[in-house]
Amino acid sequence: KDLAGAVQPDDLMLPLAAFADLLFGLELRCRKLLYVQGMNTFKVLDGFMDGYVAVSGFVRQFLQNTYGLEAPVIHPFVDFASFAEPAAWSDRDPTLVVVYTKAPVPVKPLVDAFLARLGARHPGLPVRFHLVQRGIPHVDLMAQLARTRYVVALSPLEGFGLFPLEAMASGCAVVGFH
Secondary structure (H helix, E strand, C coil): CHHHHHCCCCCEECCEHHHHHHCHHHHCCCEEEEEECCCCCCCCCCCCCCEEEECCHHHHHHHHHHHCCCCCECCCCCCHHHCCCCCCHHHCEEEEEEEECCCCCCHHHHHHHHHHHHHHHCCCCCCEEEECCCCCCHHHHHHHHCCEEEEEECCCCCCCCHHHHHHHHCCCEEEECC
16 A cells, blocks of 8 residues: 555566556556566466566467567576585485475375376385475575485476576476476
8 A cells, every 4th residue: 555655657666477466557656567477476467567577488478378468588597695505416315306386286186196107107216205385485495405416396387497497506406397
């Protein structure tokens, strides 16, 4: 409520699409450029923005096909300052695999299906899977990755997102299923 009164016409607001249901495009009297990070980060896109930017070519194509919007791509960046000192590969647990997903479906059935198919193809595989909980503090996540050899990214609608890049920068071998 305070935001609407605080912004001025010359201000530039850069909201994320996750807040699209607040309809800042209609409510605020400033310039608005919406950064769309994925096709599953909003329920309905705020169509009243002054402009749109996409995180990837995949998202740009989605915006064009679904909403008829043209959006240049600005790729995300990795903030190395928040990374923990990575352990040597030989010091990382070879049996631990971190599993990460931002799937818009219930996570447990997706992970269970992945593990069942993996188990059927590779019975007796000596690994333990650790599902990263959503909302974990970023510094804790980076500390976990600094001690991990392998990461599985189960994000079917995101393409190749920021988390796999952070995992690779932490020295992890990253695989996905899509």
